[in-house]
Amino acid sequence: MEDPSEQAAIAATPVENEVVMRGNGSYNKNSAIQHIAVMPALEFIPNLSNRKELTLVDYGCSQGANSIIPIKHLLSPLPTHSTIHLIFNDRPLNDFSTLSKTIKRNEATLSRNGELQIYPSIVPVSFFHQIAPDNSIDIGFAWSCLNYLEFLLPPLPSTDLQELVKQRAVRSAKAAHVDLVKLLRLRAREIKSGGVFMSAIPARSSSGVPNVAPAAAALMAATLEMVHAGRISQAQVMGLDMPVHERSMEEMERVFAEVEEVWGKEVCFEKMIQHPAVAELEVKKKAEGVDLEELSKEYASTVVDWAMSPLTWFFVKTLRAGDGEMDEEEMFAPMTAEEEGLVDELAERAKRAFVRDQKDGIVEQCYIYFKLVRK
Template identity: 35%
Template sequence: MTKEKTLPQPANTLAMAGDNTYNENSGQQYLAMEACLPLFEGLSFGPNATFVDYGCSQGAASMAVMQRLVSQLLPHSTATLVFNDLPSNDFNSLIKLLPTIKSFDSIKIIYPCIVPNSFYNPVMPQNTVDVAFALSSIHWLRELPPPKAATESFEEFIRTRNNRNSAASHKDLVEFLNLRGREIKPGGKLIVAVPSPCADNTDGRITGNERLRCALFIAMENLIATGRLPSNATAGVYPPNHVHTEQSFRAALNEAKNAWTIEKVYSRVIPHPAYQAMLESQKGVQDMGLKKTFEEAYAGTVVDWILAVFKPFMQSWWIEQGLNEEVCEQVFQECSDMAKIEFVNNAGAQLPVAQDFVFVRLNRC
């Protein structure tokens, strides 16, 4: 009996929402970058160094790290700065930020380069990279998971998706580590900040995260009910990613063909900065109407934040399901507005949106 072959899924080719949208809505990712900065302390490299960001997106966090690395070079050194992401990435927004590095340190020679390629492919020549980093990027999968079947409940879909994505994520991470092992010099460093499953719900962050996602899907379901979206509009919009634990990272590291050693590892909870801003605004406020205004502002920020990630997958799927391209942007805005109202109405705006992260520095043996 011949075993039926499983056809590969389509490659993930969609980057974050363009036109600087991701930069404008990446406050939590920026805090994760700041929490990662201690891993860049004490690094040493020669007068001609190459630094690579695998998964640079639109560059807001990447520029801060590159500035840190350039500042650690001796005067009159040369630095090659490589920014890598998918070909669909909004590199124009990144390019506009490049002058900030030159103005930050004008006594060093800087050569910025852009490599539009998946980091599941070779990105750099062998043994050419001194320091590489991947911040909030290696949880993205190489392939798009299958969409939700019409017969599946949303709970069944999430469970099936998590099981499938766990295996795919492990395979992808092993491949990523093997590729970087060929590109990074012996003695070079690879630094990652990777989202991790929330460890507990003592501060309400698991509930807050769930209510944010539920608000988005409820908004889509309401638009389906009124005929503004196709009937299957929610089935294929979940982004192709899977978070890592320290244990899953170590498991992939053990399978990587190249010799890596872990130099430092730690975990942090990274809240969305808008939650703390809302709490500060509400201090001493007794007026319930004013408090709700602050909640609405918080809801607006975190919904815009999650949609900076979800938007490309939502619109691509909607169009594939038959939504007219001309009205797609209008319907997306309606969905955004409805999700913000729903997040406030389901008391999500009273809870933190936060993400656990694992931070790791690896040495190439």
């Protein structure tokens, strides 16, 4: 007999996830772990020094800050006067204004001061769709984005928060498998035989160490404070259901096995990545006459702002969903002043909770890195 929660999920039609990172350059400013996470992948970027023309896609590029280093690394050995087509891809509601400025600001760096002919373009389509013609791409990157699911999954019936979390984990794991298989098959259509697809994906550590635990605990404490203060409702907290899944290495291997007819696995490993503010805090603590309390507040502010950048729009969407039925235009309209105020309040409460309950706690995130070669 089927589980009632599964029946409820099947009965509802999923809505495509169009939620993106917080705009106005916020993600570029608050994506330090994502920036550091790119670095271990650089040594596996293929040497294309014999190529005179190249097409590269950065899937799920957001506002572009974390795209520049790997692209620069890839282009550095190319012969002078090579032609490079750079395709920057993300969902339609992405902050493409900031992305465009990021590309323009790094134009000289990417072109090696004009030695290379760079032709950038933007494709505002979810990477769960085909975004380029068949056999047109040489290499694809996807940094810190493949943990996001294709759909905003339908609600589950449980009213117990702990039970709800468990049910969501099972449901999201199933969706995540389907999503990644679909995504890799789409990339197999776009990427040429012998081409490469590389990713660093937020994941679940085989060690059992939870991801970003101090920041997550502070945000939960702040959320409950807002409920007790009557700023948001318990129902809204129960409705905060981010379409995200952090896969284990075992889950990744099952996906790779399902697409082995089109992809060969060349590299796959996991690594814990600390927020750079952790090391910066330890260095600052050693200075003479330093105010340790102020340093703790500064650290809390940095890591909470980092956590809020991807969370913000999911939080706002949850607030709006509690107001009744909305069409897509209303759901994704710019934030109101009241909503901005609630987002800022959540962040400030979380920063205080971090200092109070998680003081100087290490914020780190497990990543799984993989490099696939198109057969």
